[in-house]
Amino acid sequence: xxxxxxxxxxxxxxxxxxxxxxxxxxxxxxxxxxxxxxxxxxxxxxxxxxxxxxxxxxxxxxxxxxxxxxxxxxxxxxxxxxxxxxxxxxxxxxxxxxxxxxxxxxxxxxxxxxxxxxxxxxxxxxxxxxxxxxxxxxxxxxxxxxxxxxxxxxxxxxxxxxxxxxxxxxxxxxxxxxxxxxxxxxxxxxxxxxxxxxxxxxxxxxxxxxxxxxxxxxxxxxxxxxxxxxxxxxxxxxxxxxxxxxxxxxxxxxxxxxxxxxxxxxxxxxxxxxxxxxxxxxxxxxxxxxxxxxxxxxxxxxxxxxxxxxxxxxxxxxxxxxxxxxxxxxxxxxxxxxxxxxxxxxxxxxxxxxxxxxxxxxxxxxxxx
Amino acid sequence: xxxxxxxxxxxxxxxxxxxxxxxxxxxxxxxxxxxxxxxxxxxxxxxxxxxxxxxxxxxxxxxxxxxxxxxxxxxxxxxxxxxxxxxxxxxxxxxxxxxxxxxxxxxxxxxxxxxxxxxxxxxxxxxxxxxxxxxxxxxxxxxxxxxxxxxxxxxxxxxxxxxxxxxxxxxxxxxxxxxxxxxxxxxxxxxxxxxxxxxxxxxxxxxxxxxxxxxxxxxxxxxxxxxxxxxxxxxxxxxxxxxxxxxxxxxxxxxxxxxxxxxxxxxxxxxxxxxxxxxxxxxxxxxxxxxxxxxxxxxxxxxxxxxxxxxxxxxxxxxxxxxxxxxxxxxxxxxxxxxxxxxxxxxxxxxxxxxxxxxxxxxxxxxxx
Numbered sequence: 001x002x003x004x005x006x007x008x009x010x011x012x013x014x015x016x017x018x019x020x021x022x023x024x025x026x027x028x029x030x031x032x033x034x035x036x037x038x039x040x041x042x043x044x045x046x047x048x049x050x051x052x053x054x055x056x057x058x059x060x061x062x063x064x065x066x067x068x069x070x071x072x073x074x075x076x077x078x079x080x081x082x083x084x085x086x087x088x089x090x091x092x093x094x095x096x097x098x099x100x101x102x103x104x105x106x107x108x109x110x111x112x113x114x115x116x117x118x119x120x121x122x123x124x125x126x127x128x129x130x131x132x133x134x135x136x137x138x139x140x141x142x143x144x145x146x147x148x149x150x151x152x153x154x155x156x157x158x159x160x161x162x163x164x165x166x167x168x169x170x171x172x173x174x175x176x177x178x179x180x181x182x183x184x185x186x187x188x189x190x191x192x193x194x195x196x197x198x199x200x201x202x203x204x205x206x207x208x209x210x211x212x213x214x215x216x217x218x219x220x221x222x223x224x225x226x227x228x229x230x231x232x233x234x235x236x237x238x239x240x241x242x243x244x245x246x247x248x249x250x251x252x253x254x255x256x257x258x259x260x261x262x263x264x265x266x267x268x269x270x271x272x273x274x275x276x277x278x279x280x281x282x283x284x285x286x287x288x289x290x291x292x293x294x295x296x297x298x299x300x301x302x303x304x305x306x307x308x309x310x311x312x313x314x315x316x317x318x319x320x321x322x323x324x325x326x327x328x329x330x331x332x333x334x335x336x337x338x339x340x341x342x343x344x345x346x347x348x349x350x351x352x353x354x355x356x357x358x359x360x361x362x363x364x365x366x367x368x369x
Numbered sequence: 370x371x372x373x374x375x376x377x378x379x380x381x382x383x384x385x386x387x388x389x390x391x392x393x394x395x396x397x398x399x400x401x402x403x404x405x406x407x408x409x410x411x412x413x414x415x416x417x418x419x420x421x422x423x424x425x426x427x428x429x430x431x432x433x434x435x436x437x438x439x440x441x442x443x444x445x446x447x448x449x450x451x452x453x454x455x456x457x458x459x460x461x462x463x464x465x466x467x468x469x470x471x472x473x474x475x476x477x478x479x480x481x482x483x484x485x486x487x488x489x490x491x492x493x494x495x496x497x498x499x500x501x502x503x504x505x506x507x508x509x510x511x512x513x514x515x516x517x518x519x520x521x522x523x524x525x526x527x528x529x530x531x532x533x534x535x536x537x538x539x540x541x542x543x544x545x546x547x548x549x550x551x552x553x554x555x556x557x558x559x560x561x562x563x564x565x566x567x568x569x570x571x572x573x574x575x576x577x578x579x580x581x582x583x584x585x586x587x588x589x590x591x592x593x594x595x596x597x598x599x600x601x602x603x604x605x606x607x608x609x610x611x612x613x614x615x616x617x618x619x620x621x622x623x624x625x626x627x628x629x630x631x632x633x634x635x636x637x638x639x640x641x642x643x644x645x646x647x648x649x650x651x652x653x654x655x656x657x658x659x660x661x662x663x664x665x666x667x668x669x670x671x672x673x674x675x676x677x678x679x680x681x682x683x684x685x686x687x688x689x690x691x692x693x694x695x696x697x698x699x700x701x702x703x704x705x706x707x708x709x710x711x712x713x714x715x716x717x718x719x720x721x722x723x724x725x726x727x728x729x730x731x732x733x734x735x736x737x738x
Contacts (some may be wrong), residue, residue, distance in 0.1 A: 001632075001634065001635070002415045002418070002419060002630075002631055003633070004396075004628070004631070005396055005399055005412065005624055005627055006399075006401070006402075007399055007400050007402045007408055007409075007412075007624075008402065008403070008408060009400045010400065010402045010403065010406065012401065014400075014403055016617060017401055017403060017404065017617065017620060019401070021402050024399075025399075025400075025401075025621075026398060027373075027374055028376055028398055028621060028737070029394040029395060029397055030376055030393075030394075031376050031377070031378045031379065031386070031394075032376075032379070032381065032386055032389050032394075033376045033377065033378065033379045033381075033382060033699075034383055034386060034699045035386065035571065035696065035698065037379065037691075037693070039376055040376075043374065043376075046371045050371060064520060066436055066437055066440075067435055067436040067440065067570065067597060068597075068616045068617050068619065069437055069617070070596065070597055070615075070616040070617075071436065071597040071616070073596075074595065074596050074597050098596070101596055102596045104592070105592055105593070105594050105595070105596055106594075113486070119399070146736075160671040183498075188562075189370050193617070194696065195617055200619055201401055201619065201621040202617040202618065203619030203620075203622055204437065213734045218455055223473070223474055224474070224595075225474050225475075225594050225595075226443065226595055227439065227442075227443050227467070227470055227471045227474055228436060228437075228439055228440045228443050228475070228598075229597075240687060245704070246439075247436075247437045247438075247439040247440070248385060248386065248438070248439075248564060248571040249571065250437065250570065250572030250622070251386060251570055251571055251572075252394075252572070252577060252621075252622075252625070253570075253572055253619070253621075254399060254620070255374055255376075256472065256609070258371070258374055259373070259374065261371075262370070262371055262373070265371075266370070283397075299430065319660040324406070324407075330402075330403045330406065330674040334476055339725070350715050366462050
């Protein structure tokens with residue numbers, strides 16, 4: 001017989017999941033109710049309202065996809081693209097590449113604007129690409145989790161709207177840890193994940209769509225290729241006058257994000273963003289004093305995800321293995337071209353604390369000498 | 370500020386979610402670990418092995434989709450169908466219709482075999498349709514949650530294989546409550562849901578694919594239209610020698626199904642199926658003694674979902690509302706053509722008990738006189 005679960009108490013300092021507050025774990029263990037229970041409808045309404053505050057938006061169509069951030073990404077593309085449409089995707093890491101993969105699966109024409117991994121995408125290159133094309137959407141990653149780059153959005157947003165396109169943004173890692181101003185920045189479609197700076201368990205993806213995006217969805221000629229991610233039905237479940245059954249809402253997970261969002265808003269967005277920035281600076285100073293170098297130039301570093309170069313002479317897997325097995329600390333490996341060369345240290349949500357920083361720096365000193 | 374969650378303690382006797390054991394709620398509240406943590410990989414392996422026992426299969430490709438049962442449905446279709454393929458779908462309720470919708474979204478040619486709602490699909494009609502077509506897959510719902518019909522599968526399975534097609538089965542409501550013999554019955558692709566007879570919270574979909582289905586997936590000419598549900602990547606995360614990152618696994622939900630599957634196997638499949646059948650008979654006798662009539666003929670009734678006709682002169686919404694508000698008991702409304710005419714009473718997993726039956730029958734007597 002399989003034994004009862006007994007997971008170790010890990011210190012989660014990778015690219016997500018981040019540590020969750022005991023209040024969030026406790027919320028998940030609350031009594032299950034039905035997915036059409038009036039009490040659950042109220043919980044969904046509260047989650048929507050709190051998600052709007054976090055996204056800094058008035059968007060009516062703001063809800064939570066019943067699957068992880070990658071499903072949120074797919075939701076945005078499959079609802080806005082139809083076969084034959086053009087989509088311009090800015091790529092500077094794994095998640096930009098994933099967007100391209102999804103665009104092609106939509107039967108849309110892909111236009112790529114690439115930047116070297118570890119740098120942001122240059123607005124001038126986006127402008128150039130927009131002059132030669134006529135995309136329906138322009139997509140970009142706000143916080144590229146694979147490289148630790150924070151992508152400035154405002155200048156590109158303006159170009160996108162001048163070109164008459166919709167602006168689609170990946171905020172999986174940024175939301176809840178750094179400002180994400182959906183309305184001010186003119187973002188038309190955005191998705192995030194529950195397990196990063198919101199500090200809920202993985203499994204949910206908050207999304208939001210502007211009225212303009214909604215118009216585009218409402219004037220589709222073809223059905224959305226994914227039944228599960230079809231916003232025309234999901235929004236009737238999340239926002240319809242009579243809540244229509246679509247799929248069975250993931251009750252316990254919604255409990256968890258409800259409590260996590262309450263914690264985010266109790267702290268306050270500005271304070272939370274300052275905490276993430278301050279802790280990033282403290283970690284940075286500590287790492288630099290030990291001789292580590294950052295992958296990303298100072299102006300474009302994410303506060304919640306620190307990509308550092310593994311010093312010559314040290315083995316990636318051995319050191320991460322020792323951190324996990326001897327200290328219960330998880331940090332992230334490099335992805336793609338940075339595999340074996342870079343570590344990704346997360347300071348997300350509950351994991352963005354002085355104690356986390358001190359545990360990690362002390363352990364690294366003890367292991368690396 | 371939004372207040373802390375305080376859901377009522379409901380008695381869940383609808384079409385799912387069912388009640389969950391406190392051990393399952395407790396498992397969800399266990400410390401979060403990373404989705405690539407060796408401890409989590411072991412947990413995934415244990416879940417896979419337990420799911421194989423429940424599906425009664427040796428299928429190597431047996432895993433859990435990180436979304437609800439409807440996403441499991443979509444997973445089976447999008448991985449097996451390519452544009453232009455033919456798919457034959459047997460329809461006798463909401464979930465057969467949902468299959469048709471997904472087939473069309475795959476760009477496949479749909480052939481329908483319909484049966485009146487409340488009856489099973491006639492194998493002779495399937496045979497007739499197979500003689501006039503050449504489908505790649507034949508799909509059918511084992512337990513039609515919208516009508517309470519148990520569909521016999523063995524005779525149809527033989528026809529499907531004689532015709533050289535793959536046999537795709539919806540076992541969302543049946544798995545864990547009545548025998549589902551994937552290998553013996555020659556099922557090539559099957560999906561279920563966590564929140565019915567497995568009695569875990571909603572949010573996960575166990576799936577399994579036969580070696581023949583795997584061959585079909587491996588010889589695709591086009592990419593699977595859904596990135597999130599692409600089994601060629603999901604299986605590398607769930608079963609690859611080196612577990613490759615695809616999406617972030619929903620850790621806490623996997624904890625919940627791990628514990629729920631342990632409980633299922635502790636009871637033993639045969640005993641569990643007997644319990645579901647016996648409790649269905651006791652509920653049936655009680656309801657019939659009160660004058661209720663079943664929608665479905667005796668030979669085809671589901672043990673875990675009892676569809677009964679609402680007697681003339683009683684208002685659907687008022688009585689369900691009183692059950693919920695005065696007794697905390699949830700039962701299911703009718704769907705589609707049965708809205709307002711039928712109630713669906715679930716006796717699934719933890720909700721299949723003498724006490725549940727007695728609570729409901731007593732409450733109905735008190736309300737309906």
